[in-house]
Amino acid sequence: MAAGAWSTVRPPLSEWILDVVASMKYTQMTPVQAASIPLFLSHKDVVAEAVTGSGKTLAFVIPILEILRRREVALKKHELGAVIVCPTRELAEQTCVVLQHFLDAQPDNTAPHAHVGPVQLVVGGLKVSPAEDYRLFRENGPDILVGTPGRMEELLKKPGVRTNELDVLVMDEADRLLDLGFVEPIRALLAYLPKQRRTGLFSATMTEALTELVRVGLRNPVRVVVKVESKAKGSATRKDIRMPATLHNFYHVSRPENKLAQLLRLLRREAQDGSHKAIVYFATCAQVNYVFSLLSQHTKKHPHDTKGLQFFSLHGKQTTKRRHATFQAFAHAHTDARDTDRAGAADAQCTVLLCTDVAARGLDLPDVDVVIQYDPPNDPKVFSHRCGRTARAGRIGRAIVLLHEGREEGYVEYLQVKQVPLRPMRYILPTLAYGDEPAMDDDARALERSLRETVRSDRALYELGMRAFVSYVRAYSKHEVNYIFRLADLPLDRLACQFALLNLPRMPEVARWRERNDNDASLFDDAMPDLRTFAYADQRREAQRIAALAREDAAPAPAPRATSAKKQEGAWSEQKRRKEARDVRRQKKERKRRWLQEQASAPAPASPSDASDEEDWAAEERAVKKMKQGKLEPEAFDAEFFSAM
Incomplete structure (x- = not known):
């Protein structure tokens, strides 16, 4: 992993920065540090892909400090010199701690234009609102911002946050930023920053989405790829x-x-x-x-x-x-265990x-x-x-x-x-x-x-176990390598033993498993506990459970709905009435059809009674339409037409 002494970096690093690195007991640079730091210091954009744990944080923290220290004109109070974007709060806090460790070591006699100002953490979830972020920025005037994309964008769009003098933008764990759905906030964030800047993307893996981000946000970047080379036994080929x-x-x-x-x-x-x-x-x-x-x-x-x-x-x-x-x-x-005697290791x-x-x-x-x-x-x-x-x-x-x-x-x-x-x-x-x-x-x-x-x-453990089992089975069924991790091949009874469950939960996956293994002997003793007597170890929760049971037992049994039989009878009556009306219309149509056939075989002048039947039929058709439109009550329809039957 050693790739040269820190003193070999060109242009050379500041003495106080070398002192801090030495205090961290890093005597040699890692490959990603040896490659990235000189590129940053020579005004290059950098895309660094290196294995996890290879020292990527120092690979961009040290160049940022050196670039800001070497400015010819000092940054004003509300001007930003560097922005570091991280995918999670924890990573942003960790990066901020490393930066602060270096800033605390700056010598007191540093010239004003060479003094690097404070760093501000800009993340959500710490009971610090965007308004509070803005207030702290106005009060402290930081040179460096470290944070997550959403909160960073919120701050950068505030009036008075000046980015025209920004020198460096770094996106740490850049592929993770995209995996978490930060594409739009990052694009919006880039719009607030000047194009004439140095940009660094650091990640352990390179994805297609990250390649697209490189094309959008970087200018002719230099790509640094650090891998471990291994030679298999008896093989002349080497693998990364x-x-x-x-x-x-x-x-x-x-x-x-x-x-x-x-x-x-x-x-x-x-x-x-x-x-x-x-x-x-x-x-x-x-x-x-x-x-x-x-x-x-x-x-x-x-x-x-x-x-x-x-x-x-x-x-x-x-x-x-x-x-x-x-x-x-x-x-x-x-923290001190590494320096203690290992005689009592057991x-x-x-x-x-x-x-x-x-x-x-x-x-x-x-x-x-x-x-x-x-x-x-x-x-x-x-x-x-x-x-x-x-x-x-x-x-x-x-x-x-x-x-x-x-x-x-x-x-x-x-x-x-x-x-x-x-x-x-x-x-x-x-x-x-x-x-x-x-x-x-x-x-x-x-x-x-x-x-x-x-x-x-403890009933609480029983409930947690059931949730854990269900969540695991659901996650297993959605595994990306599903030709290896197949739920159909997973013995759920043995899995229940692993979870120390008392009984298998009711879920579709378990029901299907039972159907496939109906006659198989099971290792699991599926014994459903009595949930009325299963108590919580926590006295407060148990008191709440007992009170809920008492309320449930004291409540009267729900009475059958008084209107349910009437409604059912009404619905049946309406259905019967409609059937009778259809039968009446069918009989009238049949009489009309026979009459028309008789008229065709023996034409004769229409009698007044025939004309009356025709008018009755037309009147009934009009009445049916009105009833469907709600303009005529069924009772009125029955009174007018059923009385003739």
Whole structure:
């Protein structure tokens, strides 16, 4: 990963910037930094595609600071020098922290025109309104804005926000910006910025939509592509791999009913081996909620099952405040662990973040030792981004994807085609040794029974589990690699064992599965609990449930509608009356037809009675039309025409 010393950059970097980099313990540049920084400083637009964890943030932060420092004329209070656009709040906050770290190190004797002004964070969800963003901008006069596209556009269109002197625009994780639907805000944002600027697009993957954005927003950009070159054993050909060289990728196969037990065994093994941080990715927010709540309550009763593990949860449906607090707590956990003695590694705590893809890319979570993909991602491109949360900045890391036995094993070959090679990891036995998966894992079954007892102790866990199961099945049915991840091949009874459910939920997918497996013996004991007596562990919720039951029992049974029989009788009577009217008209038509036939065979002057019949028929037709238009009541029609019958 080393691509030269920082002192070799031309034009040379400022001393105080080199001092900050040295304090971060980055003695050598990464390839993306060595390629991008000189290009930026020589007035080039840059499109950088580099593997995750390759140091892209410093690759644009340092040039921005150098460009603003070297301005001949200082920026005025309300003039912007640089704008950095990020896809998520967390990434924007992280970038802002890095910039502030450099700005705090500026020497006091810096000339006014060479002093870089403050940085302002412009994101939603932090109880800061667009009006507050504008007020802070007017008060502080920042030189650099960092934020998400929507809020950035809101601020740039305000009066007095001057962009005519802007030097640099950077779009970090640019492909993610487009994936999240920010195309229109980005186009609007570009309209507020001068065309004579330096622009940088940084991403781990290049997409067609990103190529279109390059054509719209950049002028003759230089493309920087940093990949890992690997040579297979016994092969003369080299392959480009979109993974850090220090990342070891594994896959682990087990039957569905043993998957959760295997996750806990993997984490306990990692804790024993000295790992301090782990990230576990799930497919849905409901799964994260359920597994976190289940393990948290289970640990209180059975601490041995999760010995040495501490859990956090993070997903997109949490409040911004909670997501921020979780992110900070996990990021700063075990900050000094790397410098401590490893003699007590067997008793060391491993902090585990249970999350969705909200933490899959862009975030720099320090010192993550292992990433476990409990559920393979729906979008295959996300696979490498998840793995990239470990093995960052040259550190060694491990990534493990858990697969169900059977068709899902084809995912390994699929990733091989995508230039992501995986090595197998054998089944972990209850003794935490490696071996073959037993025909019946008694320890996993015991854990399942224990978890189900924990679920029985709290109705809230039961409800969370049902939601998690439903959300997983729905997500599985929509997997992009659906020729591998086929819902029809997924044994839902064994999956219910994995979720420690008490019974299978009522949903179309389960009904179809029951039809296909009607006579098959099931591993799952589908025992529906009595919902009238199933209590919440939380006393407030239980009191609300009991009160609702009491109101339901005290309410009188709904009486049958008094008008229902009358309405039914009225509808039947109306139908009968219409049938009789049709019969009368049919008889009159028949008489008219016979009369016309008689007139044709023996022509004669029309008698007064015949003329009367003709007039009666015409009158009846007119009356029927009036009745259909609502101008004549059915009773009046009956009185006039039925009396003649």
